[in-house]
Amino acid sequence: MTLPTIDALKDQAKRLRSALENSGQRSSHSASLELVARQHGFKDWNALSARARVNAPPPPFSVGQQVRGAYLGQAFTGRIRGVAAMSGDSQFRLTVEFDEAVDVVTFESFSAFRKRVNVVVDRAGVSPKKRSDGVPHLKLAL
Numbered sequence: 001m002t003l004p005t006i007d008a009l010k011d012q013a014k015r016l017r018s019a020l021e022n023s024g025q026r027s028s029h030s031a032s033l034e035l036v037a038r039q040h041g042f043k044d045w046n047a048l049s050a051r052a053r054v055n056a057p058p059p060p061f062s063v064g065q066q067v068r069g070a071y072l073g074q075a076f077t078g079r080i081r082g083v084a085a086m087s088g089d090s091q092f093r094l095t096v097e098f099d100e101a102v103d104v105v106t107f108e109s110f111s112a113f114r115k116r117v118n119v120v121v122d123r124a125g126v127s128p129k130k131r132s133d134g135v136p137h138l139k140l141a142l
Contacts, residue, residue, distance in 0.1 A: 003040065003052045007090055012036050059085065060123050060142065061092055069140040071117060072131065074102045086120065091128075093120050096138070 004012070010033070017032040027035075030045070037048040061083045068077045082095030101113035117138070121127050125140030 003048070003055050005090070006049060006052050009033075009036055009040075009048065009052060057123075059083065059092065060125070061094060061121075067096065067125075067140050067142075069125065069138065070135075071096075071098075071102050071114070071119075071138050072104045073106070073135055074104065076100070076102050081116070082118075091120055091122055093118060 003009070013029065013032040013036045016035060017027050017029060020027045020032070033045040037043070037045045040048055042048040042051065061080055063080055063083055065080045066077070067080060068075075070076065076096075076098045077100075078096050078098040080094055081097045082093075084093040085091075086093055095116065095118050097116045098114070101115045103111045104114050105112045119127050119138045120129070121138060121140065125138075125142045127137040127139070129137045131137065
């Protein structure tokens with residue numbers, strides 16, 4: 001049996017709690033999590049969340065992984081030096097060390113080079129934060 005992600009299960013519990021409260025039944029968030037666990041055939045939330053984490057897809061990033069892409073619109077190659085999961089398994093904080101320093105300024109009159117950056121990305125390697133023109137801060141070519 002394939003289970004939804006932890007984030008999806010938590011969203012399901014939030015919707016359940018809201019529906020219960022709209023019908024006049026008060027419910028805590030933890031009680032809603034327990035109800036979701038029983039809906040999926042588990043005795044409690046701890047059992048469901050443990051199983052859902054085992055079924056989670058492996059992280060798409062690893063320390064030492066060679067990467068390439070664009071940072072603030074500038075092409076780069078480099079290595080991942082640090083990975084931390086955030087928001088369940090849907091976002092990751094990466095430390096990327098560039099092979100060659102990247103100039104993050106687009107003005108001709110001066111430059112600002114970065115050799116290492118910390119950035120949050122989704123599973124596809126795209127940062128949710130964007131420049132003013134809508135381009136993601138970092139986009140990996142996976």
